[in-house]
Amino acid sequence: MSDVVFGETSNLKPSQARTLARLGERRVSADAVVSAPLARDLLALSHELNRRIGLFLDRRGRVNRVILGDAHSLELPEFERVRGADGRLRGIRLVLTHLVPDPLDREELADLAKLRLDMVAALHDSPGGMHVDIACLEPAREKGKGFAIRRIDRAPVALLSPDAGGRNREAHPRPDLPSDFTAFIRELEGLLVAATAQTKAAGTGTRAMVLQVHTDQMNREGGIEARQAELRELCRTAGVDLVELVCQRRRYPDPRTFLGSGKLREVLISALEQDVELLICDPELSASQARVIADSTDLGVIDRTMLILDIFAQHARSSDGKLQVELAQLRYRLPRMIGKGTMMSRLGGGIGGRGPGESKLEVDRRRAQKRINELEKRLQKLQRQRDQRRARRRRSDVPVVAIVGYTNAGKSTLLNTVTESEVIAENKLFATLDPTVRRVRFPDEREVVMLDTVGFIRELPPALMQAFSATLEEVAEADLLLHVVDATDPDNTQQIRTVEKILGDLGAGGVERFMVYNKCDLLPPELILPPEEQKQGSFQISAQDRRSTRGLMLAIEERLWQRGKVDSPRPDYAVDGSEPVED
Structure with a gap:
């Protein structure tokens, strides 16, 4: 022929x-x-x-x-x-x-x-x-x-x-x-x-389309609109120009093509019409789904987890953070490095058993595993250094207050306000990736260490949880948690549940905490409660307004005094008198 x-x-x-x-x-x-x-x-x-x-x-x-x-x-x-x-x-x-x-x-x-x-x-x-x-x-x-x-x-x-x-x-x-x-x-x-x-020329970054399957589980949990808004915000933070969000309601994603072959063809035409370069899928893709979609469309294909990992890679500043992000990326990608019928074991060697050598896929997997082992060793060394710093703080009997919460709730802004620091605080998801420690000096030379942590998000990728476990364990050892909540977000109830679940997974579920409702200056007047009507352990503040944090700081001192961490609180305490000291 x-x-x-x-x-x-x-x-x-x-x-x-x-x-x-x-x-x-x-x-x-x-x-x-x-x-x-x-x-x-x-x-x-x-x-x-x-x-x-x-x-x-x-x-x-x-x-x-x-x-x-x-x-x-x-x-x-x-x-x-x-x-x-x-x-x-x-x-x-x-x-x-x-x-x-x-x-x-x-x-x-x-x-x-x-x-x-x-x-x-x-x-x-x-x-x-x-x-x-x-x-x-x-x-x-x-x-x-x-x-x-x-x-x-x-x-x-x-x-x-x-x-x-x-x-x-x-x-x-x-x-x-x-x-x-x-x-x-x-x-x-x-x-x-x-x-x-x-x-x-009119675009602001990589042009992308989000493909979301609205599963039965999402329907039970509710908040599909909030999840979509969060995806849009993730794209904005990553510098992605989101041109369209396609949502399909199914009991579960198609095991082969995610959306179904017919819907995928429709998406392909729409994506190509709009010069889309990248498809972002939610929920998480399997390796076979990602391969089928990429082969069918010739477009870049990632899922929500990869998008979050990319944001972490962009925002990592310290060597510690960069190593943790790289480790998380490798752990996520390694199981997805698969071939068609390729065994991952080394080919037979010796007399009568020599082959052509390892395939490129096998070599890539071995290199990835070797790099994972190297990163784990380096992070273990850094963890020992953090353990030594924590031990010094314990010996000096300095209490630790950890600021936790959903991403972009205003944690770094609060830290900057009460400690007069200049930690990076932006209106983006995961603007703070590297944990930051600052000291707040109260009257009579009393000190409290305040720890700013990475923000949480629903369905936080397990690869990230594992890679950042050494950093996040600081939260479990804190004396008090400040759970910062965006009071203006209509989905903040679900966000609170998400943060509480992650804290439980980290072993911090039993640590005392204050609920700090931030951005209250943006609320309608009828939703702003006077201090005497607010629930015990709950505070409405504007993290950008130092005066609004006065009641919170007094409550922190009083709570830690009750636990014997600091001296008796003074009635003439003034937030304006606090002095930041870098740890």
Whole structure:
């Protein structure tokens, strides 16, 4: 069989195989989509074989590939050369047959968008003769989209393929059909390049689409809107330009394609229309799901966990934090480094057992495991240093107050306000990654160590919990916790439950705590309670206003005095008299 033919040909007769191969020798005029004779022969052979047939034609009218499918679909071969960047088209058009007069289906439109073909033309018989359905890309009118799909249905083939004598040309051709294919494609490609440049210039980062499966578990927990808002905020923090969030309600994600193959095709078309480079999936993907989606779309694919890990990598400043983030990333990725039927054990060696050596996948896995072991040893050394610092604090009998809470609740801002520090505090998730320790000096030389910790989030990745366990254990050994809550967040009840669950997992569930409702200056007046009406151990503050923290600081001193950690509280205590001392 000729190298130009792609598809299963083993059950063809020799004469049919030769006829199929000879299609690769045909040519059409450069200014025509397809010639009428070629269209008739292609459709006749397709009916004879009862299988779809497709041709890849270049812009010179030469047949690059003959594709043999089944009665319902075509599987297209891979392209060796890369084209289609920055809005350019592939330089190849696909002409295929339909055995029944069906319009171009979702699969064919997805291939048009994914491969950035010049055009897709589907030939079929109809009561009025042989007709063609055409689709091509064109610049989108809708803001934020790179291109749309233009469709021309039920056009007579004769309109697309004028012969030398003009016998097949109709007197009044449709105005939406290209009379000169070459000129039409050049003009179209120029418009697409300009539209793509404009779209990228308007973007703020990697263009991404979130794919979320609204599972039964999410439905039971509630707060799907809050979860979506959180995903948007994660994208903003990571510097991702989120162009669309697609939510599908299912009992559980499709075990193979996450959304289901049909929905995934729809998503692919929409993603390519909007020049999306990255798909972010929620909930977590399995390794096989990530591979199938990536193979189906040729786009970057990550899940919510990988997005959080990327944010941690961006915000890690200290060597300790960077090592912990790298360890978390490697632990998460190692189980997902899999091959098709590849054993992970070392190939046999010795006499009669020597093989070609390890595969690249095996080498990568071994390198990753070696790096994990190195990081664990270095972090163990840093943990011993932290243990020594904690031991010194215990010997000096300095009480520790740990600030905990959901991410972006205002923990670092509170630390800065009460200690006059300059810890990085931004309106972003996980702006604080490296734990920060500062001392607050009360009157009569009494001191309290305040510890700012990394923010929590629902479904905190286990890889992060494990990597940061040595740091987070400071929380379990604290004398008092300040649980900071964003009072303005409509989902703060669920956030409180999330933080309490994580504290329990860390062994800090029994540590005394104050509930600190932050950002109360943004609440309606009727929701702000006077101090005498607030519950014991609960405080409404604005972390940016030092005066609003006065009651909280007095309560901290009183609570620690009751436990024998500091001297009796003085009635003339003044928050303004506190002095920050770096630990």
